[in-house]
Amino acid sequence: MIALAPLAAVGRSTLAMLGTIGSVALYAAITLGHILRPPFYIREFFSALLTIGYFSLPVVGLTTLFTGGALALQIFSGGARFNAESVVPQIVAIGIVRELGPVLTGLMVAGRVSAAIAAEIATMKVTEQLDALVTLSTNPIKYLTVPRVLAATIALPFLAAVGDIIGIMGGYLVGVTRLDFNAAVYLRNTVDFLETADVVSGLVKAAVFGFIVALMGCYHGMNSGRGAQGVGRATTNAVVSSSILILASNYLLTELFF
Amino acid sequence: MIELRDVHKAFGSNRVLRGVNLTIPGGTSMVIIGGSGTGKSVALKSILGLVKPDSGTILLDGEDVAKAERDAFLARFGMLFQGGALFDSLTVWQNVAFRLLRGSLKRPIEEARAIAVEKLRRVGLKPEVADLFPAELSGGMQKRVGLARAIAAEPEIIFFDEPTTGLDPIMAGVINELIREIVTEMGATAMTITHDMSSVRAIADHVAMLHDGVIQWTGPVADMDASGDPYLDQFIHGRAEGPIEAVR
Numbered sequence: 455m456i457a458l459a460p461l462a463a464v465g466r467s468t469l470a471m472l473g474t475i476g477s478v479a480l481y482a483a484i485t486l487g488h489i490l491r492p493p494f495y496i497r498e499f500f501s502a503l504l505t506i507g508y509f510s511l512p513v514v515g516l517t518t519l520f521t522g523g524a525l526a527l528q529i530f531s532g533g534a535r536f537n538a539e540s541v542v543p544q545i546v547a548i549g550i551v552r553e554l555g556p557v558l559t560g561l562m563v564a565g566r567v568s569a570a571i572a573a574e575i576a577t578m579k580v581t582e583q584l585d586a587l588v589t590l591s592t593n594p595i596k597y598l599t600v601p602r603v604l605a606a607t608i609a610l611p612f613l614a615a616v617g618d619i620i621g622i623m624g625g626y627l628v629g630v631t632r633l634d635f636n637a638a639v640y641l642r643n644t645v646d647f648l649e650t651a652d653v654v655s656g657l658v659k660a661a662v663f664g665f666i667v668a669l670m671g672c673y674h675g676m677n678s679g680r681g682a683q684g685v686g687r688a689t690t691n692a693v694v695s696s697s698i699l700i701l702a703s704n705y706l707l708t709e710l711f712f
Numbered sequence: 713m714i715e716l717r718d719v720h721k722a723f724g725s726n727r728v729l730r731g732v733n734l735t736i737p738g739g740t741s742m743v744i745i746g747g748s749g750t751g752k753s754v755a756l757k758s759i760l761g762l763v764k765p766d767s768g769t770i771l772l773d774g775e776d777v778a779k780a781e782r783d784a785f786l787a788r789f790g791m792l793f794q795g796g797a798l799f800d801s802l803t804v805w806q807n808v809a810f811r812l813l814r815g816s817l818k819r820p821i822e823e824a825r826a827i828a829v830e831k832l833r834r835v836g837l838k839p840e841v842a843d844l845f846p847a848e849l850s851g852g853m854q855k856r857v858g859l860a861r862a863i864a865a866e867p868e869i870i871f872f873d874e875p876t877t878g879l880d881p882i883m884a885g886v887i888n889e890l891i892r893e894i895v896t897e898m899g900a901t902a903m904t905i906t907h908d909m910s911s912v913r914a915i916a917d918h919v920a921m922l923h924d925g926v927i928q929w930t931g932p933v934a935d936m937d938a939s940g941d942p943y944l945d946q947f948i949h950g951r952a953e954g955p956i957e958a959v960r
Contacts, residue, residue: 493814578799585762586797590811590861591786 481673485603488596498601506567506602506668507609511616513562518617521554522546522624530633542633543643546625548652555618556656557704559610560663564696568671571602572692575675576685584676599672603665610664611657618656655711662707663700670696713738714759714869714901719768721754728754729765730925736918738773741895741902743912743933745947746922747956752905753794755922756871759903760789772869783816790862790900794874796854798846798861805842808832808860817865831860835890852883859887863894870895872904876911888914909948912936921947923956 525546533539575598578584587594622644629635671692678688714736721729728751736742744752757763759770761777770777777785798807808828812819819827829839835856846854855875862870872891876884888911895902895915904915912919913933920930921944929941936948946954 495814581795582793582797583799585757586791586793586799588762589760589786589789589791591783591815591817592810 477677478669478673481676482669484595485599485669485672488593488600489604493596495597495601498597499605502602502605502668503609505570506563506606506664507613510563510566510609510613513566514559514613514617515620517558517562518550518555518621519624521558522550522621522626523628524624525549525554525621526625526628526633530629539633542625542629542635543640544647546629547622547644547648550621550625551618551648551652551656553656553704553708555621556610556614556660556663557700558621559614559617559660560667560700560704561697563606563610563613563664564667564670564700565693567606568667568692568696569689571668571671572675572678572688573685575672576678576688579676579678580680580685594676595672599669599676602672603668606664606668607661608664610660610667614657614660615653618653651711655707658711659704659707662703666699666703667696670699713771713773714903715769715771716755716759717769717771719755719758719770720766721751721758721763722766727925729758729768732768732922732925732927734920734927734930736901736903738901739899740917741892741904741915742918742920743904743906743916744920744922745905745907745909745912746928747907747947750922751925752922753873756873756903756905760786760791760871787811787816787865788868789871790865790867790869791871792855792858792862792873792875794877796846796858798854798857800846802845803842804832804837804844804846804849804857805829807846807857808842808864810861811865827864828860831864832857834863834894835860836886851878852880852887855879855883855887856890859890859894863898866898867900869901869903870898872902872906872915874906874908875904876906876908881910884908884910885914891915907947909950912948923947 526542529542529545530539533541575584584594587597626637626640626644629640630637674688674692674695678684716732716734719729719732720727732755744755746752754763758765759777761782772780772785772788799810802810805825805828806813808831809824811817812824812827813821825842829842832839832841837853837856837860841849841853841857846857849857875887875891879887891902891904892915902915904911906912916933918930919933919936921928921941923943929939929944931939936944939945942955946956
């Protein structure tokens with residue numbers, strides 16, 4: 455029996471994980487089912503759009519700015535090994551627009567927004583505000599989840615687009631000031647090399663990441679345990695699960711697009 | 713009239729309700745008493761559908777609540793939660809008028825605000841409080857706002873979950889009086905759960921004692937002191953010795 459204990463533990467973990475996957479899938483399906491059915495909480499939607507989109511701009515901007523700069527230095531250094539230093543503008547552009555822009559935007563918003571959503575909803579659960587919503591004839595999923603999921607799905611592509619521009623600008627600043635690129639040539643190479651599909655695929659990825667970030671925040675908030683520990687665990691789980699799902703879905707979407 | 717018939721509910725191995733039978737006549741105030749963790753809140757939440765009973769039937773005016781149309785059913789209820797359960801992101805008047813700003817009872821904003829201010833006045837709060845946020849209020853004021861929200865849509869049935877918990881004795885007395893006045897004036901059916909005996913005497917027409925998952929005793933509040941039930945006697949006199957184990 456003792457020899458079987460580790461196997462039993464693996465079995466229990468697997469069953470728990472499968473149960474969670476099923477539960478999240480059901481929650482996503484219920485949320486999607488509510489999106490097109492009234493009532494619509496317009497005020498809550500715009501409030502979420504402001505919080506998720508506008509207030510995330512500084513975090514996303516700073517992250518992509520420094521990443522763009524670092525990317526330019528790395529490509530220059532790596533390219534020098536086979537005399538390909540001149541490809542810095544093109545690789546920075548494609549790297550940021552296809553991958554780093556949407557992924558970094560998703561991860562930063564996961565840290566900032568998913569955690570905040572989970573903490574807010576978990577606290578509402580602990581303080582019986584979710585029960586109060588039900589007694590006031592208001593569906594918590596419709597009132598809390600749907601506006602946040604919609605807002606994040608719409609806001610993330612815009613954030614990623616801003617992140618793309620700032621990230622490329624980071625590469626441009628480093629390229630021109632540190633690596634002696636001609637400013638006009640750097641910009642022309644960037645613009646000429648990028649294709650519409652590069653940009654669109656990145657923005658589609660960002661929309662998917664937005665859906666994931668808000669859904670995970672709401673799911674873990676609604677399913678939190680009791681007390682301060684429950685709120686803390688919900689917050690951690692929201693950030694960890696949304697980050698993992700962003701990276702996993704990024705790979706799947708990349709396979710799909712290219 | 714609300715009827716609970718043989719209602720059972722367990723959470724894992726913890727059998728909280730073990731066959732609750734209780735009738736609350738329309739227009740009366742029933743107070744359910746019992747120690748902490750005896751299932752008072754679970755019984756109340758079962759009626760509202762916030763907790764699904766494992767078995768048994770709950771009837772509202774003869775209709776099974778599990779089969780009732782949800783929005784119409786909930787529109788008949790108002791509830792004061794133990795901690796107030798006010799929405800932090802909304803102002804006091806938006807909390808009070810929550811039900812009047814959306815759904816089937818939706819009113820124009822100005823009218824909803826006017827009703828909210830009137831309900832705040834009814835519970836002894838000034839109009840200036842309307843634009844504050846819940847975090848800016850004291851515990852007693854939050855309870856009053858919760859009470860104003862519970863009565864804002866003029867419900868037929870009002871539930872009060874531990875209405876005086878966390879309040880000083882004077883504020884508890886004020887809340888008890890307010891509840892009694894409002895229930896009488898609205899002609900509502902009221903169900904209160906508490907372990908505060910001053911609340912029981914101030915609010916109740918009828919009392920039911922929940923112990924070990926069943927209704928141990930029920931009757932008019934006037935009969936409570938002479939019930940002869942050892943469980944009820946121990947509880948209302950707060951004795952450590954008796955059939956109820958002090959350590960649960």
